[in-house]
Amino acid sequence: MLNKSLIPILLAIIVVFCIALYAMLMQVFGIESDDKAAIISGILGMIGGVSGAFGAYFVATHQMNKQFQNEKTKEEKRKTEKILKVLKKLELLNSDAIAFIENFKNELSKPYSDVSMSRLKFREYDLKWIVSKVDAINDDLLLEGYDIDYLRFSRALTNMYIDIIGFNNIPEEYKKVNLEELTKAVVERKGIFISFDKYLKEHINDVQKQIDNLI
Numbered sequence: 001m002l003n004k005s006l007i008p009i010l011l012a013i014i015v016v017f018c019i020a021l022y023a024m025l026m027q028v029f030g031i032e033s034d035d036k037a038a039i040i041s042g043i044l045g046m047i048g049g050v051s052g053a054f055g056a057y058f059v060a061t062h063q064m065n066k067q068f069q070n071e072k073t074k075e076e077k078r079k080t081e082k083i084l085k086v087l088k089k090l091e092l093l094n095s096d097a098i099a100f101i102e103n104f105k106n107e108l109s110k111p112y113s114d115v116s117m118s119r120l121k122f123r124e125y126d127l128k129w130i131v132s133k134v135d136a137i138n139d140d141l142l143l144e145g146y147d148i149d150y151l152r153f154s155r156a157l158t159n160m161y162i163d164i165i166g167f168n169n170i171p172e173e174y175k176k177v178n179l180e181e182l183t184k185a186v187v188e189r190k191g192i193f194i195s196f197d198k199y200l201k202e203h204i205n206d207v208q209k210q211i212d213n214l215i
Contacts, residue, residue, distance in 0.1 A: 077214040084207045091200045108183045153196040
């Protein structure tokens, strides 16, 4: 579709061209006119002036559109690179969650008498750090308007943290009974994080391709 500002210019060129054609026909067919040469010369000058103005306008518009497109591409690239950076952070935190479960399983697979409750408390703090970092990344993704299926991952991580907090705060005599159940609940969530890792890798590859196409 033509730019609306070009329409009057094109109409003016058409009108001037018609007048010039009429004037030349007058000369060719010998129609009487006192100032035919002056009229034709003036009209041709007008055509040249309008054509020159139109050409200059077209070049300027082309340059402006090109500059606008370059700026748009740069901004799109900047946002996409930010999303890629955020997704890679989330990938690392998901790896931390998987490593947390492995360490948790190894430490709590021992008999209750050999389990260090103070060590379990430290594990709670480790998981709290992961949860807080994931929550912050979640906000970034929402601000960028990037649609990512983080809800199941975030919910599993938060529920695991709540389970460990709950266990650490129950009376000592109940911990022995509930330790095996806690360990099972934590280990069962590993599959969610492994699945999310595959999902993240696919998104990271897609975003990287978008960046490559913008270069």
